[in-house]
Amino acid sequence: MNLPQLNVGLIGYGIAGAVFHAPLISTTPGLRLAAVVTSDAGRRAQAARLHPQAALLPDADALWAAAPDLGLDLVVVASPNRTHIPLATAALRAGLPVVVDKPLAATAAEGEQLTGLAEERGLLLSVFQNRRWDGDFRTVRHLVDSGRLGRVNRFESRFERWRPQLKGTWRELGDPAEAGGVLYDLGAHLVDQALVLFGPATRVYAELDVRRAGAEADDDSFVALTHASGTRSHLWMSATAGDLGPRFRVLGSEGAYVTHGMDGQEDALRQGRTPADPDWGVFARERWGALRAGETVEPVATLPGAYQDYYTGLVGALRGQGPVPVEPRDAVEALRVLEAAQRSARTGQAVAL
Numbered sequence: 328m329n330l331p332q333l334n335v336g337l338i339g340y341g342i343a344g345a346v347f348h349a350p351l352i353s354t355t356p357g358l359r360l361a362a363v364v365t366s367d368a369g370r371r372a373q374a375a376r377l378h379p380q381a382a383l384l385p386d387a388d389a390l391w392a393a394a395p396d397l398g399l400d401l402v403v404v405a406s407p408n409r410t411h412i413p414l415a416t417a418a419l420r421a422g423l424p425v426v427v428d429k430p431l432a433a434t435a436a437e438g439e440q441l442t443g444l445a446e447e448r449g450l451l452l453s454v455f456q457n458r459r460w461d462g463d464f465r466t467v468r469h470l471v472d473s474g475r476l477g478r479v480n481r482f483e484s485r486f487e488r489w490r491p492q493l494k495g496t497w498r499e500l501g502d503p504a505e506a507g508g509v510l511y512d513l514g515a516h517l518v519d520q521a522l523v524l525f526g527p528a529t530r531v532y533a534e535l536d537v538r539r540a541g542a543e544a545d546d547d548s549f550v551a552l553t554h555a556s557g558t559r560s561h562l563w564m565s566a567t568a569g570d571l572g573p574r575f576r577v578l579g580s581e582g583a584y585v586t587h588g589m590d591g592q593e594d595a596l597r598q599g600r601t602p603a604d605p606d607w608g609v610f611a612r613e614r615w616g617a618l619r620a621g622e623t624v625e626p627v628a629t630l631p632g633a634y635q636d637y638y639t640g641l642v643g644a645l646r647g648q649g650p651v652p653v654e655p656r657d658a659v660e661a662l663r664v665l666e667a668a669q670r671s672a673r674t675g676q677a678v679a680l
Contacts, residue, residue, distance in 0.1 A: 333645055334361035334398045336390050336423075337381075338414055339406035340370040343428045346596050347457065348405050349378060351634055354603045357642040361397045364390050387414055391421050399423055400645060403455075407497050408506035412437045415452070419444050424451035424645060430515045431655060433506040435662040442655040451644060453651040454658040455637065458516040459523060461590035462610050462632035467575050469630065471524055475618065476579030482521060482560045483576040486513040486589075487568035493541050501543030508544030510535055510665060513564035518661045521552055521560040527660065528552040528560075532677040533668035538567045550668045551677075575616070584627065586616025592632040608632030 335352050337344055340363055352360045362382040363374040371383050382397060384390050390402070402418040403426045404411055412432050418425045425445070431454045432438040445452035458464060470476055486509075493499055498507040510533075522528065530553035535545040547567045552560040563572065577584045592608055600607070610629035618625040640652035667678040 330357065330646065332359040333357055333400040333642065334359050335401045335403060336362040336364065336394070336397065336399050337403045337405060338364040338387055338390065339404065339428075340365040340367070340374050341405070341407075344403075344405035345370065345373065345377075346593070347634070348403050348428070348455070349374070350596055350601045351638050352403070353378060354601045355635060355638040355642065357646075358401075358638060361399065362390060362393065387417060391417065394421060394423065401426065401451075401641075404428060405455075408433065408511065409497075409504045412441055415441055416444060419448055419450055419452070422448070422450070426453050426455055426641065428455045429519070429658065430454075430506055430511050430662065430665070431658040432662060433504055433511075435659050435666055438655070438659040438662050442659060445655065451651060452655045453641060453644070454653045454655055456516070456519050456653045456658070457634050457637055458520060458590075459653070460633045460636050461592070462608055462629045463574055463586050463590055463616065464520055465630040465633070466586070466616065466627065467577055467584060468524060470584050470618075470627070471577070475581065476577060476584060477581030479525065479558050479577060479579045481578040482525065482558055483563075483573065483578075484517050484520060484560065485563040485565075485572045485574055486517055487563060487565045487571045489569050489571075490566040491539060491569075493539055499542050499544055499546075505544070508535070508546065508548075509564040509566055510545050510548050510550070510668060514548065514550060514562065514665060514668070515661060517562040517564060518550065518552070518664050519657065521554075521562060522657070522661060522664070525554040525558040525560065526556050527554065528664055528667075528680055529555050530677050530679055531664055531667035531671055533671040535669065535672035545672075548668075548672075550664075552664065582618055582620035582623075584616055584618055586629070588614055590632045592634050596634075602633075602635035608634075 532551040535548045538547045547565045550562045608631035643649035644651045671678045
């Protein structure tokens with residue numbers, strides 16, 4: 328049976344909207360990109376060229392007004408972080424299910440309030456934590472769940488870049504309302520992944536540093552989590568790393584798993600490729616990680632990256648055929664950790680959760 332397509336309104340057409348959401352929405356069976364909201368003339372022209380079927384609207388108010396005519400089934404908020412809560416709130420009050428790009432909010436309290444509103448209205452709310460579908464993370468998750476590493480004692484995870492010059496964007500501003508800096512940008516992914524693997528954190532220690540001249544928000548940071556399960560997670564995030572460490576180094580009682588380099592889906596999307604292309608998300612053999620136990624080394628095929636699975640899961644959730652791919656309360660718990668990291672960095676002391 329061919330079900331009607333679900334119409335999606337996308338708010339924001341910067342990197343998040345243009346590179347991640349629009350291509351994924353457009354290539355997911357069951358979804359149709361019905362509208363793009365952006366006030367930037369250059370971005371409107373780009374959206375018109377790449378997505379000619381989509382209505383182009385100047386602001387969110389125009390989207391709410393056009394929603395009945397467009398037959399909207401979902402709104403995706405991919406605008407700057409400080410606008411996530413007001414726009415998602417407006418969408419829910421308009422009776423529309425919402426996906427919010429990470430981070431859900433600047434504070435856990437705001438995230439909790441938005442989650443409560445969605446539950447009160449009986450509407451879907453989810454957070455786009457796409458890095459759960461990185462190929463290397465999928466591989467780590469499989470190895471942990473299968474028990475091949477034994478009991479995991481320490482989980483090391485890095486999201487490092489070499490960007491010594493400022494770009495002049497809102498992510499570099501120090502106003503807490505912006506939710507900028509690498510903690511909220513890259514750390515939001517790393518913390519989410521650690522909580523998915525090892526469960527809730529009971530203790531947080533962090534060092535948040537501003538290294539680049541003129542920067543206001545943290546650009547070189549470290550967060551250590553103690554999980555209730557006993558595992559310790561050490562998470563590095565940086566824009567100032569001239570030499571990149573291992574992406575994952577997972578130390579267990581039966582051995583370790585180590586892998587280098589980033590999942591390639593973001594670069595592929597930036598180059599105009601989509602999950603509809605052959606060999607999407609596949610890691611070349613020379614980029615596989617390895618299981619290590621002393622002198623014993625066993626290469627492990629990296630599972631393919633699959634960002635498209637987020638939106639495929641979302642189609643099922645909207646049709647009542649499964650859960651949302653990322654629960655909003657997961658995002659709230661991650662925000663509690665990020666806020667604890669900020670408190671720890673200010674005081675120099677670990678923070679109990």
